[in-house]
Amino acid sequence: MFKGSNYKKATIFIATVSLLTLTIAFGVQRRCAAQSAGNDYESIELFTDVLSIVKKSYVEDVDTKKLVYGAINGMLSSLDPHSSFMPPETYKEMKIDTKGAFGGLGIEITVKDGILTVISPIEDTPAFKAGIKAGDQILKIDEKFTKDLTITDAVKRMRGIKGTKVTLTIMREGFEKTKDFILERDIIQVKSVKSKVLDDGYGYIRISQFQEKTDDDLEKALKSLQATAPLKGLVLDLRNDPGGLLDQAVRVCEHFIDEGKLIVYTEGREKDSKMRFTARKGGKEGSYPIVVLINSGSASASEIVAGCLQDHKRAVVMGTQSFGKGSVQTIIPLSDNSGLRLTTARYYTPSGRSIQAKGITPDIVAEKVEIAATTEKKNDGMHIREKDLENHFENDKKEAVDDKKVKPAPYKTDESIKGDSQVLRALDLLKGWDILKAMGKA
CATH class of the missing domain: 3.90.226.10 (2-enoyl-CoA Hydratase; Chain A, domain 1)
Known part of the structure; x- marks a missing residue:
């Protein structure tokens, strides 16, 4: 145990070390935060540089909003399968979906191994009645290959006015080759x-x-x-x-x-x-x-x-x-x-x-x-x-x-x-x- 002046000196020493440790920790924290912010700014600067180059040098004129929408899509798709960007038309349709009525085929889809795949058809809909099954791979929609389509784009292509038709080219386990399913769109009253x-x-x-x-x-x-x-x-x-x-x-x-x-x-x-x-x-x-x-x-x-x-x-x-x-x-x-x-x-x-x-x-x-x-x-x-x-x-x-x-x-x-x-x-x-x-x- 410390006594007298030695005790005071020890106390001052400990307090000084504690303050020094706190100062160093605070400095490290600020430095880390600054580095993180700096990295964010550098990434944003990189994005704006690429946007500027594309706008200036691409072989054809491009719409800035289209580029930004594409960038947002790419950013969200890198996160997880369920985060996505919805352009105004898609966002409007999403709000209609939750009310249980929309024009389309009645099919839930996702992307598996880069291939548009059916999660499940909705009962009593054109897709269900035509025999579309869970696990079916949709390779083409009306002769358009789906490989480079986002889920949003695929849904947009399958939606449409009641009575119009759409052809889905399906590959299924057990099929020797792809099969075309011709479906007639309907108002999906789920x-x-x-x-x-x-x-x-x-x-x-x-x-x-x-x-x-x-x-x-x-x-x-x-x-x-x-x-x-x-x-x-x-x-x-x-x-x-x-x-x-x-x-x-x-x-x-x-x-x-x-x-x-x-x-x-x-x-x-x-x-x-x-x-x-x-x-x-x-x-x-x-x-x-x-x-x-x-x-x-x-x-x-x-x-x-x-x-x-x-x-x-x-x-x-x-x-x-x-x-x-x-x-x-x-x-x-x-x-x-x-x-x-x-x-x-x-x-x-x-x-x-x-x-x-x-x-x-x-x-x-x-x-x-x-x-x-x-x-x-x-x-x-x-x-x-x-x-x-x-x-x-x-x-x-x-x-x-x-x-x-x-x-x-x-x-x-x-x-x-x-x-x-x-x-x-x-x-x-x-x-x-x-x-x-x-x-x-x-």
């Missing part, structure tokens, strides 16, 4: 919720997409199913549902989750991107059992619903691994009526799972999870997931799924039964649960 009674007391609800009115339509469907008798069980079909609006996914969950329980939360760099969504007050459904159906075409908002109900043990999830899109995109309007779709956060299920590039693992794995629209057997090997997309985010959680260890549950379907064998299997599960409950074993 009805996001459909329902029917499967058996006495057992209902079926399919959500094909999460739009502005999905929650309202779900509420009507539930009331319709329970008009004659209380539900004893429900099949919630989210197969080939590409997602949509986050708030609608939250509201769908609220029907089945107790007030105050966590539905989903998001984490990002900015304060506004850190959000928690919990179930609010309101009409809640009874405690009847639920089976949720998913497949590799189930993405984003549909994964939020499946993950929430699974985490709270409110439903049994059946099917195959889902798409694995665990990121949140924010739509930002720009000054010239264009828009920016920017990935701003990751979302997590109530238990803290990130499904990014991994997906939701079903409780009961089953191979036959496709909606019965054709008798042709579909090859699941063509299905794409988030992890297959270029520049996708890696999952920031360490746990991983070993697909080889996941084995389909044994099940035999009577080949004479026409319809959807997966729904029939879900119905059997619900009835079995009801029987066990009556026996006091569930």
Whole structure:
């Protein structure tokens, strides 16, 4: 221990060293910030130099806005598969899409290995009726090769006036050569919720997409199913549902989750991107059992619903691994009526799972999870997931799924039964649960 003047000298020395250390740290911090800002300015200067050279020396006159739009497209495409720039016309169409009506073919697309690829066709649309399948590679649109097309440009080419035709040149696993599909555009009235009674007391609800009115339509469907008798069980079909609006996914969950329980939360760099969504007050459904159906075409908002109900043990999830899109995109309007779709956060299920590039693992794995629209057997090997997309985010959680260890549950379907064998299997599960409950074993 120090005493007297020696103690004072030691104190002064320590304080001086501490101040010196703080000064050095502050100086390093300022120097790093200055270097970062300097690098940014150099990059911006490089961009303006190239823009000036192109404007001055390119073989033909070029429109400055076209160059800037192209540069923005390139910048965003280098980030991740879901960030994109929307010119005014595309931004306007996007806002129409969320309302559930637009002119086109009814097809969800992405880019895999540089090739325009189908995520899933939307039910009861020209693409669905023509036999377009998940995993199909679109090599040409009306003789125009798609290799150098952005998703935005591809969507623009497939959209159009009702009654006009467009030819898609498709390559599919099992095809010896490409095949042309001639489709007639229609007004795509996407009805996001459909329902029917499967058996006495057992209902079926399919959500094909999460739009502005999905929650309202779900509420009507539930009331319709329970008009004659209380539900004893429900099949919630989210197969080939590409997602949509986050708030609608939250509201769908609220029907089945107790007030105050966590539905989903998001984490990002900015304060506004850190959000928690919990179930609010309101009409809640009874405690009847639920089976949720998913497949590799189930993405984003549909994964939020499946993950929430699974985490709270409110439903049994059946099917195959889902798409694995665990990121949140924010739509930002720009000054010239264009828009920016920017990935701003990751979302997590109530238990803290990130499904990014991994997906939701079903409780009961089953191979036959496709909606019965054709008798042709579909090859699941063509299905794409988030992890297959270029520049996708890696999952920031360490746990991983070993697909080889996941084995389909044994099940035999009577080949004479026409319809959807997966729904029939879900119905059997619900009835079995009801029987066990009556026996006091569930």
